Amino acid sequence: MTASDRSPPPRRPLAGAALWHALNLGLPLAFVVIPILSFVMVSFWMLRDGQIVQTLTLENYRTFFTDSAYLPVYLSTVLLSLEVTVVNVVxxxxxxxxxxxxxxxxxxxxxxxxMLPLFMSYIIKVYSIRSILGQRGLINEGLLAVGLIDQPVEALLFSRTAIFIALAVLYLPYAILPVYLALDRIPANYLAAAADLGASPLQGLRDVVLPLGRPGIAVAAVFTFVLTFGDFVTPQMVGGTQGFTFGRIVFSQFGLALNWPLGSALAVILLGTTLLAVALAGLAMKREHVR
Known part of the structure; x- marks a missing residue:
């Protein structure tokens, strides 16, 4: 068969290709970009006498920085998320x-x-943690049984400690998976070569495994921080009055106060914080590749 007898490969119909690209671009645009932009737009409006006034203003953002009910809670939530992130990454x-x-x-x-807990209901997992941390929970019952305490430790539930433990337990699988996937991609001959050069298992771990697993560690840190920072259900269920995190403030503005402009501004700040975390992780990994 000559080259002239070969038929060109069939081309995808123009209408089909256009539909495919429209779906690829249209679905994220309709379900992600446009809703986010609508929140950004509403955040510059204001609530007056129970009615949303569509006039551009920075009052909602000014409220966040000047009202003592918002900025301190935001900073404490960032600190809590960082603490959970460090523990979960380790x-x-x-x-x-x-x-x-x-x-x-x-x-x-x-x-x-x-990974099995990822297939369980979120509410079931939270109530399971409550049953472990409660005054008559597994931990207190065990401590009472061995005589280490005389009465149940109340600080294990409805406290900041309870929120920290619950968030760490709930989101640990999300941190394990990316780290393991990064390690699983390490070629076996790398470790064999390190052993041939006289490296001990500990040296191979330090000089080969962990450096090559840094992308997974970075992803684990981002996953943990983003998920814990935006969570408002867990602090409410295990934190009680101490569980007033930034996510709960955002939720309360939409669900209780019905102040959508302020809630949108707080949601934009929450989104900006998570995007900043992602950008910092990406920048750190880029610098690591440059080295």
């Missing part, structure tokens, strides 16, 4: 390295045991 890295060192069968079983 735990997730240790667990991922432990899974990585097991056989293929052992990896699957251990990884599934940590």
């Amino acid at each position: 735990l997730a890295t240790a667990i991922a390295v432990f899974i990585f060192r097991r056989t293929a069968r052992g990896r699957f079983l251990i990884l599934m045991s940590f």
